[in-house]
Amino acid sequence: MGRRDKLLLPLGEATVLAQTCGRLARLPAAYRLAVVGSEATAPVVRHAGFAVCWNRAGQGGRHESLRLALAALREIPLTGGLWIALADLPHLRAESGQQLAAGAARLTGDILIPHCAAAGDGHPRLFRGPALAALRRAAMPDPRGLIAGGAFAVNRLPIADPGICRDIDTPADYRAALCAG
Numbered sequence: 001m002g003r004r005d006k007l008l009l010p011l012g013e014a015t016v017l018a019q020t021c022g023r024l025a026r027l028p029a030a031y032r033l034a035v036v037g038s039e040a041t042a043p044v045v046r047h048a049g050f051a052v053c054w055n056r057a058g059q060g061g062r063h064e065s066l067r068l069a070l071a072a073l074r075e076i077p078l079t080g081g082l083w084i085a086l087a088d089l090p091h092l093r094a095e096s097g098q099q100l101a102a103g104a105a106r107l108t109g110d111i112l113i114p115h116c117a118a119a120g121d122g123h124p125r126l127f128r129g130p131a132l133a134a135l136r137r138a139a140m141p142d143p144r145g146l147i148a149g150g151a152f153a154v155n156r157l158p159i160a161d162p163g164i165c166r167d168i169d170t171p172a173d174y175r176a177a178l179c180a181g
Contacts, residue, residue: 019090021048026097081128091163109153122164
C-alpha cells in the first residue's frame, strides 16, 4: 500500500480504522485503548471513544504495541479481562461483537478466541485471569506463545463470520475489502 497508512485508506463512507473502531466499540469494555503510531490516526480512535497510547517509533510491531498498551493500563484493574484486536479488521460484523460478548460471559477459561469454520481463528481475543496476569508480567508480551504453550485454558468460540480473520495486509486485501463493500 506504499507510503499511505493502510488504516487511513477509504473504505465505504469511512476509513479502515474508523470502520474497525466502530465495530470494536461494541464489545463490552470498561476502558478502551488504542495504540497509534501517527498523529493522523489518533483523532479517529478518540472519536470512537478510545484513549490513545503512542508508539511513535513504530518499532517492534504488535509485540511492542501490546507492551506499550499494557504499561499504559498498569493501574487499570481490567477485571473483565483484556480484548486484544488488530486495527485493520473492518469486516467484523456487529453480531459477531454481540456473540463475543455473550461468549465471554458464558464461557470459562483464560483465553477466548473467535473461530470461524470457514476462515480459522480470528480477532479480537480475550485474555483474562492467569493469562492476563502472564501478559502483564512479560517484558515482551507474546499472546501467541500463551495460546500455543498449553499452560492456559483456551476456548474457541464458533462464530460464522470470516470477517474475524480478514485483516488488511496487502494491496490485494484492500481491493478485496473495497469489493466486499
